[in-house]
């Protein structure tokens with residue numbers, strides 16, 4: 663428990679720090695980009711133009727990175743509401759097919775009558791996207807990504823979770839997996855084994871932060887050569903998810 667609190671505190675501190683730095687840095691980048699735009703229009707020397715274009719590409723990448731950092735620092739307003747996780751997963755599948763490329767099969771196994779969970783839709787999408795990108799990176803030769811949802815039987819939360827009702831969402835890949843030693847560090851902000859520019863090391867720490875803030879949890883099972891399964895435990899909402907409320911109030915006998 664002390665360990666978990668330590669991690670949460672570290673996340674909070676780093677979140678605040680990166681948020682502030684990213685914000686100022688973004689303003690500087692805007693000035694740089696603006697200057698480059700003007701220079702690109704006035705300069706005629708081909709060699710100089712090439713240098714300026716490279717600088718513009720680097721500034722663009724810098725902008726992407728600061729946007730990621732700002733999102734990580736939770737500058738965006740969060741709206742926790744009852745969410746239909748099945749619907750959210752189903753809506754994401756098409757986009758995942760496109761983002762992950764042809765060599766990765768995306769499959770879903772969605773529980774019937776999945777209970778609504780408490781979450782911010784955008785955050786939950788970001789969590790699943792982070793996990794999908796990690797899965798892709800672990801399967802350079804292709805493989806399977808399977809997203810599964812289920813209602814956990816009452817009173818059977820994972821070790822360390824508060825008692826209550828949970829929905830389980832698992833994201834499994836058939837990639838290269840992780841050693842126990844690596845697994846120990848994956849939730850640390852900025853921990854990455856990927857090349858510069860490919861990984862920020864913020865993905866899983868973001869997943870960790872989001873799941874904690876929702877009163878849920880994330881667990882990872884992985885072994886080298888055996889793939890990775892990430893389990894997301896989401897609290898069940900007593901209220902119905904948006905969109906279902908209307909369906910409930912339809913008069914008996916009428917088909918929805």
Ligand code: ADP
Nearest residue numbers: 796800848854855856861862863864865866890
């Ligand atoms: P990033 O993806 O930017 O490196 P993350 O925090 O998302 O940052 O992940 C940290 C590290 O955990 C990765 O660099 C990788 O070594 C490892 N990792 C994460 N997900 C997986 C996965 N599905 N399979 C194998 N290794 C993974």
